[in-house]
Amino acid sequence: MSLQYQQPMKVIVTGATGMVGEGVLHECLQSPFIAEVLVVTRRSTGYQHPKLKELIHDDFFDISPIAAQLAGYDACYFCLGVSSVGMSQELYYKFTYLLTMQFAKAVATHSKHCTFIYVSGAGTDSSEKGRSAWARVKGKTENDLFKLPFKQCYAFRPGFIKPTPGLRYSHSLYKVLNWIFPIGRALYPKGFVTLSELGQAMINITRQGFTKKIIDGKDIALLAKLPSE
Template sequence: MSKTAIRVIITGTTGMVGEGVLHECLQNPLVDEVLIINRKPLGVTHPKLREIIHTDFYNLSAIERELAGFDACFFCLGVSSVGMNEPAYTKVTYTLTMHVAETLSRLNADMIFCYVSGAGTDSTEKGRSMWARVKGKTENDLRRLPFKKAHAFRPGFIKPTEGLTRTHRFYKYINWMYPIGRAIYPNGFCTLRELGLSMIHVVSRGCDKDIITGKDIIQLAKV
């Protein structure tokens, strides 16, 4: 499949991953229109870009009419599990994601849903790691929704895109690891640019894989 002029919804653009994916979409000629949904204004303007400010992601009824007619959703919204118990992490990671996805699948029968998960996610939902179980359940249940396709992207270490403003501060201390890790274990190391491009190409070219690993991300990102 080859598709041009795709229309994309992106969540989580106030975070590092979402900002990077948005950056790639705004630069890429394959993407014709981008809608971002944020709780507070991002402060970015572009001819392709439209922003909706909406504070309650657990109730999208007020903006539903604006969410129809899209080819893809790049779901980059997420939180760290550090310091969170399982019910709280489940509410933000699973419940919120599924509500957004259920709404979009109802409004967009041909949508491709791209979910940023993480390396080490537990598809069995039975492992010892709490975050991995919750992410695994989220991935599994997303694939049961009536999307055209739902993909789970599982990056490990993500090298930030230079010049963007939402990069986590700790990256200045750990970026030295990237070239070494990429050379030794490429499946666990990709760039944020590669992640964004791989998501665009999954929609424009198609992809048979439900779970997209680090190596897949690198391969799919190639022009």
């Protein structure tokens, strides 16, 4: 794999007031390969850092008021998502497919050489024909993102994510179940990653590319360990 970006990158992160987005933001702020992080969010993350810029926007279904501010970025790490538990199929489709595509189209228009990474989920149905409604919606979202004119586009499918210690937005369930991580990792490496690995894998795949568009947990762990050059 050869380097796609020789200079420090400018990246966009969404979902930074959730566990995954915050973890990715943390890795980006620590990375020497990233010069600027634009967080697009409905409310402030509460973080302050020389690299960090926040763009507060309430309506992710209408990106037009802020679209021009998405110009000139090398990557977008889309970590915004909702659980399907207790949600109607119609609402889940709206908040998963429609919202994601609205944002992605705006980024594709204004940052044409951008790498877009979508945090999907293990069990996503690429055929869009399976029994699980949420898996079909995720599959359609991935498939249509791949059609947009990005420089690179990847779907990350982590399963269980071990939180990064000390961060604010870690889900309590993941904290409680941390003990299962080494067992799960040994038995099913595709389904168990750390949040730090997820963020590092995003940065490395942006810089160096990869042979696959759909990235499972085993790929994430591999990508996180890639040498910097």
